[in-house]
Amino acid sequence: MSVGANAGIVVNDDDVLLVDSHISPAAADALLEDLRTITDKPVRFVANTHWHFDHAHGNQVYPAEVEIISHEASRAAIAAGRSKSGRTYDLFTAGIPDQIAGMEAALDTLADASARSELEAELESLKTYHAQLQEVVPTPPNTTLSERLTLFRGGREIRFLFFGRAHTEGDVVVYLPDDGVLLTGDMLTAGLPYMGDGFVHEWIDTLERLKTLDFEWIIPGHGPPYQDRARIDHLQDYLRDLWNQTVSFHERGQSADEALAAIDLTAHADHFDGITGTGANPAAVRRIYDLLDGTAN
Template sequence: MSKAFASQGDLTEKTITFDEVGRDLWAFTAEGDPNSGVIIGDESVMVVEAQATPRLAEKVIERVRSVTDKPISHLVLTHYHAVRVLGASAYGADSIIMSETARAMVAERGQEDWDSEFARFPRLFEGHESIPGLTWPTTTFNDRMSVYLGKRRVDIMHLGRAHTAGDAVVYVPDENVMFTGDIVEDRSACYCGDGHFHDWPATLDRIRRFDLDAIAPGRGGALVGREAVERALVSTEDFVRSTYRPAARVALRGGTLKEAWDAVRAECDPKFSDYAIYEHCLPFNVARAYDEARDIDTPRIWTAERDKEMWEALQG
């Protein structure tokens, strides 16, 4: 293979930042690695996204303890991907929350996704031997639910399909701040291998209607201020549309997956090639866009074997 598979060649430790994005609201970010969020209530703390292993989760907990000694009572997982959920046991949370659809995806493809992502992201699975097994929620919801951390209300909502079918966002109305998971990225490629290209822009529009003061995205830096929020919403939508359109044009005229790959590269390389995990995501994104254009609505399950076959065919 001409390029190291997925992120196997990315072994450089990333610099962690911990930024306050609203009163007692924090974004844990690390140069394009998966982000986590922290919401401090009157008596306890909610964490958004667990990280890939309990050992990596301890880095989030260390930052939580730098700003509060309140117990972590709730953990929200915005979707089912292994790099987001498998560190959950470290938090000792009373409640682990996912959308009902996300839970179904754990049941359907959770183990395959774990095996797949373990091969793709070796650095993110530091301490993988401490993972006790698949992460299951204790609480699920369909459209929305509210959690009260004392007087602080937190709204957890499914606004539409995007990065996966079961994406959740976490909204804190008293500060007008949202934790979006991987629906929104900042200077990081969107991973679209389990995505829904047709739905994603409309889901971004529903986020836009909140007129947010800050967003903690799935990857990339904290977005504080409406200008930064809008920039990330626009660039995320541009990435999604720029990936889908050329692949769909090829698919709809009966062209090959490799032709779709070439067309997407021609469109996206000039704009996004310096984004985090761009080369990693590209084969999976093109494959999914090609499928969706041919009316395959449900993303096919990625396995470690299928990952490498796709990488050989397109990045090899």
């Protein structure tokens, strides 16, 4: 089962809050099934940290009385169909039929039994996910905030906070002050976050404001939880460097492709896996060009 992103589960005295709803209705159902091994309390609240499909395409499984909470800009994006169309969605989904065909071809020539069954399982999961894409009806949140919203559930305070644009225009973090836990969506991920819809320069300042919160644990949008706050600084350094280098190529009238070939981010390789060669992500550099050209949405 492909679930896409992390989902946070906050079990309160009488109810449950889920932070992000997974990538498809089937993934959302699987999450609810898993939840029943932890608690039988009802899910009354779901948050969408932002509008990307892997965080919001499980929304449709929830009945109308469940409050689905997001930033008002995320609601607008989902209502406008942006979670199921456009460059980001295509980037992550358009290649799936070819991927399936490639895996099927590989199976034809694979002799080793255990490698076969592993690939068969992967193929099955990808096919299920691909079929699920057709089932998705983007479902906008029914409760929005512009700056902040606080729930008091039994003994727990739950804050939904907008610190500015970052990974998207509507990133909300979920902060549990008494537990010292911060769920960040994709503003922070275990490695380098996807930047194709990001506001790269504003992201740096948004993270600076985020650092004013008192927390012990970060649960990022993807990857395992962590405690090391220095990882926020490392991302800020990377974003600043990427932004500044890209701006200088743009100012010299060079194309995004020329910039991509020349930008050097290897100085950050100690802090982020997978930085090889020039280390710039094509979606990120093209996004910065769009921001500079005023063509980003």
